[in-house]
Amino acid sequence: MSSPGGKSSSIPLMGNEEEPTIFELSCTGRKSYTMRSTGVPVNELKDLVDGMFLRDDELDLVEVSERDLVAHFTRLSHRQFSVDLGFYPLGSCTMKYNPKFCDEVASYESLVLIHPATPSKFCQGWLDLCFKLTGALKEITGMAGGTLQPAAGAQGELTGLLLIKAYHESRGESRKKVIIPNTAHGTNPASVTLSGYEPVTIGTNKDGLVNIDELKAILDDDVAAIMLTNPNTLGLFETEIAEIASLVHNIGGLLYYDGANLNAILGAVRPGDMGFDVVHLNLHKTFATPHGGGGPGAGPVLVSKRLLDFLPSPIVTQEGDRFIFTYPKHSIGRIHSWFGNAVVLARAYAYIVFHGNDGLKTVGELAVLNARYLKERLKEYFPPAYDSPPMHEAVLTAESVTKETGIKALDIAKGLLDRGFHAPTIYFPLLVHEALMIEPTETESLETVDSLIDSLEEIYRCAYEDPELLKTAPMNTPVSRVDEARAARQLKPVYKRDTPA
Numbered sequence: 001m002s003s004p005g006g007k008s009s010s011i012p013l014m015g016n017e018e019e020p021t022i023f024e025l026s027c028t029g030r031k032s033y034t035m036r037s038t039g040v041p042v043n044e045l046k047d048l049v050d051g052m053f054l055r056d057d058e059l060d061l062v063e064v065s066e067r068d069l070v071a072h073f074t075r076l077s078h079r080q081f082s083v084d085l086g087f088y089p090l091g092s093c094t095m096k097y098n099p100k101f102c103d104e105v106a107s108y109e110s111l112v113l114i115h116p117a118t119p120s121k122f123c124q125g126w127l128d129l130c131f132k133l134t135g136a137l138k139e140i141t142g143m144a145g146g147t148l149q150p151a152a153g154a155q156g157e158l159t160g161l162l163l164i165k166a167y168h169e170s171r172g173e174s175r176k177k178v179i180i181p182n183t184a185h186g187t188n189p190a191s192v193t194l195s196g197y198e199p200v201t202i203g204t205n206k207d208g209l210v211n212i213d214e215l216k217a218i219l220d221d222d223v224a225a226i227m228l229t230n231p232n233t234l235g236l237f238e239t240e241i242a243e244i245a246s247l248v249h250n251i252g253g254l255l256y257y258d259g260a261n262l263n264a265i266l267g268a269v270r271p272g273d274m275g276f277d278v279v280h281l282n283l284h285k286t287f288a289t290p291h292g293g294g295g296p297g298a299g300p301v302l303v304s305k306r307l308l309d310f311l312p313s314p315i316v317t318q319e320g321d322r323f324i325f326t327y328p329k330h331s332i333g334r335i336h337s338w339f340g341n342a343v344v345l346a347r348a349y350a351y352i353v354f355h356g357n358d359g360l361k362t363v364g365e366l367a368v369l370n371a372r373y374l375k376e377r378l379k380e381y382f383p384p385a386y387d388s389p390p391m392h393e394a395v396l397t398a399e400s401v402t403k404e405t406g407i408k409a410l411d412i413a414k415g416l417l418d419r420g421f422h423a424p425t426i427y428f429p430l431l432v433h434e435a436l437m438i439e440p441t442e443t444e445s446l447e448t449v450d451s452l453i454d455s456l457e458e459i460y461r462c463a464y465e466d467p468e469l470l471k472t473a474p475m476n477t478p479v480s481r482v483d484e485a486r487a488a489r490q491l492k493p494v495y496k497r498d499t500p501a
Ligand SMILES: *Cc1c(COP(=O)(O)O)cnc(C)c1O
Pocket: 092, 093, 152, 153, 154, 155, 185, 187, 229, 258, 260, 261, 282, 297, 299
């Protein structure tokens, strides 16, 4: 391996060549910082800290100059696709463009410079924001109270299930089962298992909705709850919600609403009005925090009256003109430190206040309109998996193209990469063969949605005219087609650092 000092010609200038790892760029003695001399005497660490707290071996840190560091990450950033760069129609994920003013608000010094341990009387502004955000989410979902602590949708699910468990236990009941339709998001059964419940799956009817007969057949007094993703992962709205709610409540069970797909129903209907007892939201999908990059998220949980006493503590409440912490009587305890992921909360609050009721309703309407338009224009090439009009995402199938040409959903997705789009979700939901799950979101213009549709038509024609060509896609991306099975099993080895030239 070469060191950058000696062989600068091996450093790629553009994003299209192999980029070395930061370890390969490391060169002993290079730094991205300088320490001014201050006149304060220099002490050895071992004279200040007890030896038992010090490591014996050197820490193997990367040593690079600021110049090389910035160039490395800038080059990497040119190899990326992002929501800021182009259309990202990844279904089930709501990868939408996030307005920049939300970032600006969330970086106000008056918010970010506050230490999370600040006593409540000195951070009234933050508590005010948490109080008002909870109030807005209550209003949006039609629920009675909530917590902002969970850091993700899945943690919201776990929180909600622990609330359900605490509720049943407070009534001296130890129910064991939670029902999950096979159109639920994959995190649902995982959360059920983690919470100590046993997931029980029910199927779908011919319209892609919960099979009510199957539901009726397994409802008994061992059922703690049903978890519904609505719209479900087929992008379809559960039309028999009212009946499902009364069936489950009648046997003493509760209703959990996976609201990660809230984009579809914003301002139109509310889970609380449908009879749900718990809802989690993904602020990092619907409310202006980028999702999918592994960054911080927030999965607030909203509850009906009967679960208020069990909410994680503390809760921010208003007393006169002050905001204070209160501690629900039978709280399940903390599930995240401090306020949760505070900056995500600030972004969401900015987004909600900016849009107001009418604006949020428009967000929902446009998200649904874009998905329905897309489905209509594409149906002769890639028919929808189910006939009912989709909500925020369209689940199409490439099954007949695959049968007739050998071109699979995977090849179609790769073809889209070559045409400047992120791929849609493919092979999910599992019950649809050769699924293409496309979520346009409300932020894309008609021209952009049209250009995706045109590209899909072009790919469709290419599948019949020159399938071999399509199988080589993508050709225009920094990395072309990888052996996915091998890529998952054999990760690139970590490079050992060079000794300096
Ligand atoms: C994304 C999603 C989740 C999980 O949210 P995370 O924040 O990724 O944990 C749960 N349910 C549905 C329907 C989702 O789309």
